[in-house]
Amino acid sequence: MENEINEPIIEKKSSISFVWLLPIIILAVLGWTVYESYNKKGTNITVTFNSAEGLKEGITPLKYRGLELGKVTKIDIKDLDKVEVNILVKKEAAKYVAKKGSNFWIKKPTITLTKITGLNTLISGYEIEFMPDKDIEKNLNANDGKTDFKGLNSQPEYQYVKGGYYITLLAKNGDKVNNEMPLFYNSFQIGEIVSKELKNSNVYLKAYIYKKYENLVNESSNFVLNDALHVTFGAGGFSLKVSSLYSALIGGITISTPLLDAKKITEEKHYHLYTTSDNLEEKIAIDISFLNAEGIGVDTPILYKGINIGKITNISLKKNSVKADAYVFKKYKYLLTNNSDFFINEPEISLDGIKNIGTVFTGKYVTLNYKKGDFQTSFKDKNLSQKNNVNDLEITLKANSLGSVTKKSKIYFKNIEIGKITEISLAKDFKSVIIKTLIYDRYKKLINKNSIFYDMSSKLIDIKNLNMSINYSGIDSLLKGSIALIADKSSKKSKKSFKLYKSYQEAYKIKKLRNEGFLLNAAFENSFTLKKDMPVFYENQEIGFVNDIKFEEYYSKANLFIYNKFKKYIDKKSRFYKKSPLKIDASLNGILFEIGDISSLLNGSIYLDKTSIKKLQGYQIYESYDKMKSNSDVISIVFDNDVEGLIEQSSKLIYKGIDVGKVIDISLSKNQKIVVKVQIYKDFKSFAKQGNQYYLKKSKISLQEVKNLSSAIFAVNLGVVKNSSKKMQRSFKGYDSISKVRDSSIGKIYKVVSSHATSAGVDSPIYYKNVQIGKINSVDLSSDASKVVLDCLIYDKYTHIIRKNSNFYDISGFKLKFSLFSGTEVKTNTITSILKGGLMVITPKKYEEKADSKKEFILKKELMDDWEKISPIIK
Structure with a gap:
């Protein structure tokens, strides 16, 4: 097999490799990141604090009204007393923060009597708060950038509310006023003190008036520091006055505005803060010369008929007298006449009792005898100015012996001085004593043919044949010697010579023999x-x-x-x-x-x-x-339960604070009920009316109130709610307490049911728009024990508010919500609801017809949101 040779395939390749694309993308991203980082880069500022406690690098935020503006990046020690805190401020916020006039402070949790703030910092750590200069909007574009700041030790004295109503007060006693002290108008808080500053030895206070009350404060307003706790102990007895629990704890300032249509107060103008309401009244300067000023001094009050009409302002020593500079309120100007006599009132202790007992505890005071006349401002003590009047009446008394009478002795009528002795001598035959006297002009009308005079000081006790007679009209007359007058207006004939009888008994027998x-x-x-x-x-x-x-x-x-x-x-x-x-x-x-x-x-x-x-x-x-009373004016009150604390002859029947009867007998009837017999002192008919309801006035002591405290120490008393019936009745059913008495004149009972008991108990208040309209009369289980039934008494004037679709809410105590994300929230309604519990009634805008006593309401556990905005017009 011949080898086969394939020809190569030639492909063309791109000149750019995709391998290089990734670095390019990375470079692009990095470039964009650098650009963005640079573009959004914030501004570094340095704030010096005394301590960096609670601050953490990379964690502690810079905030303004809850909005985060930056973060702490570094904390360094500047020296042993200071630390430098580096803060990276966001770019968009830098133009507000890095400006001259900016303030920085470390926000920590704060709990005061008026508010609780910063509780969320307990979880997230401390924060650095920022507050811009108050003119930041005007100077926003000004070239006054700044990066180095000195931190404040605490929150600034105040933060301006844009468009807020601020007023300036000048105080003499700055130690009595603090930031956040409330301002009251008719006992309602309408503002608060937001700053306190010392300038030129004067204390200036900045006060903020809440927007909805701005119309109540104007140029006619007066500002008086509250007496949160005012204690007096004088002739009127012991008095303890607390304006309110709130002001008793933190004080307060009361505002009175006589002209509501006056102009608003400008922030630049300051008004005086008075320590007492007396400082507001117009005064008239006077001076009084006293024989001596023992027991009185600067600030000694001037009283007339128990009313404070002025005060002594200065005491100075003159050659033969003591001069007191004083003032009298202008509204009492009519008392300042040339016929008015000023004198020092002091206690008089005798066997008759103690006169002017208030001066024993409060010291002496100045008072006056007022008589019509011409206006004047300079006066003399009556003891200094008393001189014989040409119109005084001269009379002569003849006595067998002088007894304790001396030339310094006075003549009295009903223990009031009406004259004095001017001369004492023996008769020509030496058998009697001649006493020449002077009866003051104002009292000479008391003297006529039938006037009888006797020696008040001859003998205290005279015993003859075991028949004891008493001659006594006060320890002063016994010690100094004095003469008394028994006046008789049956004759208009005058006479200038009288016999002086040796005792009241002798004179009294003569008086009785003259009567028909x-x-x-x-x-x-x-x-x-x-x-x-x-x-x-x-x-x-x-x-x-x-x-x-x-x-x-x-x-x-x-x-x-x-x-x-x-x-x-x-x-x-x-x-x-x-x-x-x-x-x-x-x-x-x-x-x-x-x-x-x-x-x-x-x-x-x-x-x-x-x-x-x-x-x-x-x-x-x-x-x-x-x-005498037990033979006729007696009613019987029958109780089913025990009457522990009632005591025969000691327990009283009290009506509107007045003692109108007393318990004379307590016994057990045949059917094991307790019968209490009460003797009525006066107006027996009104207390023996059909429908009257009698109850035990037992003591009640709680954080909110103290009632009938005397019954915890002495005997328990009885109370009564009277009825207008015309029918008579002598036997009545007794109730354990006033809360058990259901009288149509008090109000109407509505039943509110709950699955279980609440903190609200008997006598807890019921509110509508934070105004008390009733109270809880009783708390009990339903007959099948499946629910708790609250009998709620709504006062008559408010029953029209309760409609079939009204809702009752439990506002007892305070509720605390806790969240890692939203922080901690504490809710409470009133101090009363914390101490005693209570209910809130809300009637919707589309309300239904009036509810009757048969309607049962379901108690709801939490108020709906925006409940305060529900405000129907109920007719």
Whole structure:
């Protein structure tokens, strides 16, 4: 086989190899990457901080209002006190960040009384926050680029809200004001303090007013620092005033705006922040000269009838007096007359009691006796200016002996000084003493032919034949000696010479003998004692006395002499009782000792009672007021449960804070119910009306409120909700608490059911638009125990809000949501809802007809989004 030779096949090859295409593509990609990197390259800036705690290279972001603008690339030590942080800022953000006036600070988690911020940094780490200059928009194109900055230690004092309403306040006490302190108008927060700066020894505050309240603040506005906690202890007793829990914790500023149509305040103009509302009132400068100023000084108040009308501003010593510079508010200008007398009020302690007790705790104060006259601003203390008046009345008293009376003794009527002694001498026959006196012009009308004078200081106690008489009108008269007047207006004839009786008892007998009257007989039991000459009173006015007593075996009779002018008060409904000379009443306000008329201190006295609605056969004198009342004005209250804390003779019936009755008996009935008998003091008819509801006023102490605290220490009292029925009733069902009382005058009950119990309990508030419209009356299980039933009481004025398609939401406590991506969110409604729990009612815009008490509402657990925007007009 011959070898076969094939001819070669010749192919033409391309001059360019595809092997080189790959490097070209790679080069193109790299070139594009370099181009893009260069084109989008950011700007490096350096920020110097005191510490780099929490910052990490390549991780810590630079942010503005949550938007990331760059990232930390490098952290270096500048020196032992500083660190340099290099930040690569995105190109598109560099023109805003790398500018003069930019501020940088490290954002850390912050928890204050007013807000919680930065909680997400606990998970993601610290951040660097940026805030541009406030004029950044105006200077955006200015050639003021900058890359080196000094970091701030904390967030700047304030961040301007574009177009926001800012006002400037000048404060004297800057230590009482802090950033984020709220501004209130009618107890609603309408703004807050956003910065605090010291300039030229003055503290300037920048305040931001929320947009929707801008119309409430203008050039007529006044700004006063709140007294969050104000404590006083004076003549009015102990007073503790807390404006609100919020302001008690962080303080606040109250704004008052008299003219709502005035111009807005410009940011450049500043307004004074006053420490008290007194600083706002117009004042009139006055000066008062005192004999001495012991116990008073700068800031001593000037009071008139318990009202603060001014204050002392300066005290200076003169040759024969002490001068006090003071002011009086302009609205009390009418008190400043040439006839007004200023004097220092101080405590007077005697066996009668303590007068002006408030000055014992608060110190002395200045007051005045006002009389009409011409306006003036310079005054003298009445003790300094008191001189004999040419119109004063001179009279002469004749006594067998002088006793304790001296030339310094005063003359009193009802313990008010009406005159003084000018001279004492012996009569020409040396058998009596002549006392010349002066009755001040303003009181000389009290003196006539029938006036009786007696020595108030001769003897305190006189015992004759075991019949004790008392001559007492105050410790001051006993120590200094004094004379008293018993006035009698029955005569208009004048007289200038009188006998001075040695005791009140002597003078009183003379007074009684001058009266005309009539006799009546009243029976009394021999279990207690009545005595001849014992006085008879009505409405604290003496109307007669015991003329004689006829004793018998079981019942005796008192012959009462009643003065003619009081005859109209005696009828078949009249009753009498013997009043104890000493009454003791204990409560949280203290222990009250009530002493009757001094003349009856040992033996007591007889009082006429006119409250009975029943005619009696003959007249009766009872052993005590309680014995008299227990014979007629008594109601019964029947309780199913125990009445622990009720105490006979101690527990009271309270209506609108007034003591109207007391518990006189507690017993167990045959059917094992507790019967409480209550004696009514006055207006028995209104408390014995059909439909009245009685309940126990037990103490309640919680974080939100304190009720009936006295019942936790003393006896539990009873309360009543009165009915307008005309029918009478003497026996009533008792309730355990006010929440168990369902009265149509209070509101309407709606039932709200839940699958399980919530934090909201009895008395928890129910809100509509954050305004309380009711409360939870009771919480209980349904009859089949499948659900929890809340009886919700809605007050009458708000029942029209509750419609068939209204929704009840549980807003108790606070809710915390946690997410790695969205951070942490804390939601709460009110301080009350945290402390006590509560419900929120929302009625939709397309509301249905009114709900009735049979309607059951399902309790929803979480409020819908944008619930605050649901605001129907409900008719």
